[in-house]
Amino acid sequence: xxxxxxxxxxxxxxxxxxxxxxxxxxxxxxxxxxxxxxxxxxxxxxxxxxxxxxxxxxxxxxxxxxxxxxxxxxxxxxxxxxxxxxxxxxxxxxxxxxxxxxxxxxxxxxxxxxxxxxxxxxxxxxxxxxxxxxxxxxxxxxxxxxxxxxxxxxxxxxxxxxxxxxxxxxxxxxxxxxxxxxxxxxxxxxxxxxxxxxxxxxxxxxxxxxxxxxxxxxxxxxxxxxxxxxxxxxxxxxxxxxxxxxxxxxxxx
Amino acid sequence: xxxxxxxxxxxxxxxxxxxxxxxxxxxxxxxxxxxxxxxxxxxxxxxxxxxxxxxxxxxxxxxxxxxxxxxxxxxxxxxxxxxxxxxxxxxxxxxxx
Numbered sequence: 223x224x225x226x227x228x229x230x231x232x233x234x235x236x237x238x239x240x241x242x243x244x245x246x247x248x249x250x251x252x253x254x255x256x257x258x259x260x261x262x263x264x265x266x267x268x269x270x271x272x273x274x275x276x277x278x279x280x281x282x283x284x285x286x287x288x289x290x291x292x293x294x295x296x297x298x299x300x301x302x303x304x305x306x307x308x309x310x311x312x313x314x315x316x317x318x319x320x321x322x323x324x325x326x327x328x329x330x331x332x333x334x335x336x337x338x339x340x341x342x343x344x345x346x347x348x349x350x351x352x353x354x355x356x357x358x359x360x361x362x363x364x365x366x367x368x369x370x371x372x373x374x375x376x377x378x379x380x381x382x383x384x385x386x387x388x389x390x391x392x393x394x395x396x397x398x399x400x401x402x403x404x405x406x407x408x409x410x411x412x413x414x415x416x417x418x419x420x421x422x423x424x425x426x427x428x429x430x431x432x433x434x435x436x437x438x439x440x441x442x443x444x445x446x447x448x449x450x451x452x453x454x455x456x457x458x459x460x461x462x463x464x465x466x467x468x469x470x471x472x473x474x475x
Numbered sequence: 476x477x478x479x480x481x482x483x484x485x486x487x488x489x490x491x492x493x494x495x496x497x498x499x500x501x502x503x504x505x506x507x508x509x510x511x512x513x514x515x516x517x518x519x520x521x522x523x524x525x526x527x528x529x530x531x532x533x534x535x536x537x538x539x540x541x542x543x544x545x546x547x548x549x550x551x552x553x554x555x556x557x558x559x560x561x562x563x564x565x566x567x568x569x570x571x572x
Contacts (some may be wrong), residue, residue, distance in 0.1 A: 255483070257504050257515035264518050363514060370507070 223409035228343065229283035230304065230402045231412060233294070234448060235337075235346075236276035237305035240295060241456070242326060243269030244463055245313060254316055261363060262319070268356040275349040296467040300457050301450040308392035310447070310456045314385065317378070320367045321385040327361035328425050329396045329418070336413035343411060365429045372433025379434065386430075387438050394443025397422075402448075485534040486512040488519075490526035496571065498530050506531075 223231075246266035253259035274291045281289035308326055313319045334357055337350035371382040397419040399407070406412025430437050446452065467473065483505040489498035501520050506512035512531040520526065540548060552558070 255505060257506065257519055260522075261515065261518040264522060366510070366514070370511075 223342070223405040223411055225283050225285075227402045227405045228411070229280050231406050232276050232280035232283070232346065234304045234402075235333075236273050236280055236291075236294070237303050238309055238326070238330070239269040239276065240273040241303070241305040241459070242309035242323075243267070243273060244459060245309065245311075246319070246323075248313055249319065258316075265323070265360050265363070268353075268360065272349065272353045272356070275352075276346075279345055279349070292467070296464045300452050300460055303452065303456060303460075304448050304450060305456075306392070306395055307444050307447040307453055308389065308395065310452060310459060311389065311392065312455055314388075315381065317371055317382040317385040318389070320364055320371065321382060321389050323360065324364035324368045324429070325389060325393055325426070327357060327364050328422055328429075331357045331361050332418050332421055333413060336418075337411075340410050342409050346411070368429055368435070369433040372430070372435040382433075383435050386435055390438040391441055391444050394440070395445045395447060398445060398448070400448065483507045483511075486516075486531045487534050487537060488512075488516045489530040489532070490516075490520055491528035492526055494527060498528065501525070503534060 243266045246262050246269065249259065249262040249266075251259065253262055273295070277291035277294045281291060281294055306326070308322060311318075311322055331354065334350045334354045338347055338354050340347060368382065371378040373379070397415045399415050403412055403415060407414050427437060444453075484507075485503055486506055486509075487503050488501050490501045491498045504512065504515050504519055506515050509531060513529055516529045516531055521529070
């Protein structure tokens with residue numbers, strides 16, 4: 223794995239966390255209960271913290287000079303973001319947010335556990351070791367809500383089943399390997415995504431079973447996020463997220 | 476707040492801030508059951524490293540003393556200063572007395 227590939231792999235890690243963290247922050251002041259408002263924004267802050275670490279590390283690997291995490295966050299265009307399509311999907315209703323979180327958390331936890339163990343890059347291992355503890359809580363939180371909503375009332379069951387059906391088409395992208403993934407696996411830095419999918423399938427099925435939800439059939443899977451081809455949702459998000467630093471370059475509190 | 480149909484039950488939250496100290500009442504919150512109450516308490520009350528252990532108790536399980544009984548309950552202790560250990564010198568190493 224060369225420097226440029228490592229940089230891309232770190233951007234993907236950072237961008238997944240950044241975009242999902244920004245999405246969750248939109249719940250601030252709007253969640254169904256005060257307690258859940260704080261839970262979702264806590265998770266958002268955990269993810270933004272992971273973003274800062276991963277993007278700072280990625281920023282040190284640019285050949286044309288070091289880029290800060292803020293520059294990478296606020297001054298890249300949509301085509302330069304490499305996050306999964308899943309994490310940029312709108313919050314929708316509370317069930318949509320929880321299912322999106324659940325599908326991602328289970329993937330992110332397995333990925334972070336590998337990153338924390340690998341010896342190819344010790345800085346990334348340290349970031350991941352801290353992230354594992356956070357994501358373990360996120361996965362616990364989202365799994366419990368999936369079970370609560372799925373195995374709740376008829377209405378909550380039907381609505382969360384619809385969330386699952388709607389978002390399923392974005393799950394395939396997590397497990398597609400490209401050149402960067404293959405180089406990452408070869409050097410030991412990244413996990414083998416086929417192995418990861420087996421574990422993910424098992425964990426998803428366990429929770430869905432307990433939640434009395436039906437796992438959707440594998441359909442046509444949406445892809446493109448890893449190469450910068452995003453759904454239109456990302457542009458709207460970036461417009462809001464980046465407007466201040468773009469309008470007032472270099473401004474500070 | 477007493478609309479039971481549309482509100483989760485109320486829970487009282489107790490946090491142990493450090494090993495060796497007792498759990499202390501920090502506030503209350505709503506949750507559907509005890510497990511969710513622990514999760515919510517973690518999110519609401521331990522964000523700034525306030526605790527190492529959490530208790531939650533259904534608020535309606537608490538029996539409180541009545542304010543109108545306070546004379547009978549507390550005034551008799553007023554003139555019994557010999558119950559305070561103020562006549563001893565404590566070594567510096569003894570904390571939390």
